[in-house]
Amino acid sequence: MSTFQLLLFLISAVVFYLFFKQLFSSSYPKRGVDFEAKKDDEQIGAITERNKTFSEPQPQISRITQLIQMADTAIEKEDYVEADKALSSANIIEPENQEILLQHGFVLLTLNRLEDAKEVYKNLLALNEQEDMAHVALANVLHKLGEDDEAKKHHLRAIELDKNFAPHHFNYANTLYDLGEKEEALQYYKSTLNVDSTLEEAQKMVKELS
Secondary structure, X not given: OOHHXXXXXXXXXXXXXXXXXHHOOOOOOOOOOOXXXXXXXXXXXXXXXXXXXXXXXXXXXXXXXXXXXXXXXXXXXOOHHHHHHHHHHHHHHOOXXXXXXHHHHHHHHHOOOHHHHHHHXXXXXXXXXXXXXXXHHHHHHHHHOOOHHHHHHHHHHHHHHOOOOHHHHHHHHHHHHHOXXXXXXXXXXXXXXXXXXXXXXXHHHHHHHO
């Protein structure tokens, strides 16, 4: 046996010795023990804790919610032109959203776009005839447009739908007063106070007309 062969033999013997020593010892890594996760949310490898590795996704705000928020902010700033733009876009996305229609009608009325406001309130009532706030708002628009017979009908319908809401009585009384129908106006100023006796404007009108 040559010196080189003897060297290879010794190396092989050492490798086999170390291999079998490790194999029969209790120190080798055991699946599910040495590498067992210590926490429910801990992972093996480079990723350890999920909350440190992955950021939580931010909740997505829908376009309609964004537009409503934009309109609310604009109204707070009394920027009714911007509010109209936001609500017009919102109406395109959800044409049957009653809250949007009611708010848009208010904005249009504030901008003195009476015909547009009238159309919006009519669309709302076509969706929900029971919406008393739409009736009274439409009545106010119709009164400004000189369509007083129709205005009276919607005032009365608003009162019919919610008799316990004092502003409905008061708004109708104001319309009657503007039309010179003071005796009937007095009746509704009084009915306003029957619902809410604290309204000072109604108290003044009752004193004036009594």
